[in-house]
Amino acid sequence: MKSGLVIGLMVLVLGGGVVFYIVGKSSKPSVPAAVVVNPSPQVKKEEVVVAKSEISLNIVSPVNGAVVTTPSITVKGTTAPKADVSVNDKDVVADASGNFSVNLTLDEGDNYVAVVAVDAEGKTANLEFKVTYEVQ
Numbered sequence: 001m002k003s004g005l006v007i008g009l010m011v012l013v014l015g016g017g018v019v020f021y022i023v024g025k026s027s028k029p030s031v032p033a034a035v036v037v038n039p040s041p042q043v044k045k046e047e048v049v050v051a052k053s054e055i056s057l058n059i060v061s062p063v064n065g066a067v068v069t070t071p072s073i074t075v076k077g078t079t080a081p082k083a084d085v086s087v088n089d090k091d092v093v094a095d096a097s098g099n100f101s102v103n104l105t106l107d108e109g110d111n112y113v114a115v116v117a118v119d120a121e122g123k124t125a126n127l128e129f130k131v132t133y134e135v136q
Helices: none
Strands: 006-014 017-024 057-061 066-068 072-079 084-087 090-093 099-105 109-118 124-133
Touching (some): 057 109, 057 124, 072 084, 084 099, 090 099
Parallel strands (some): 066 124
Antiparallel strands (some): 006 017, 057 072, 072 099, 084 090, 084 109, 109 124
16 A cells, blocks of 8 residues: 555445445545444445545635526635645646645536645645536
């Protein structure tokens, strides 16, 4: 296991229970094998590994829940210096101060923006927010 990158989130609904698996790899054997919420005894815990979120990630603009009237936005934020940042699958590298920005084109209605940052040591942070595009 070499990186701390979160690979994905798997949600299963079985027998009335919801199971959340955060799938990833960890560079430290002390990281738990899985983060699992498992109220259903019918579901067995799979061995997956989670990445620890150990770096900061802040979105400067737009704010969560913003309503805009133009079809494009610039997502601006801060994280660890020189971290790799992905905003809805658009990749950039934060500058030496940790600043980043990405231009996104929005669809009409609610748009969910997922941001993931990974530093040189494989430490991660992620968040999601919503922006609504209303056509005038």
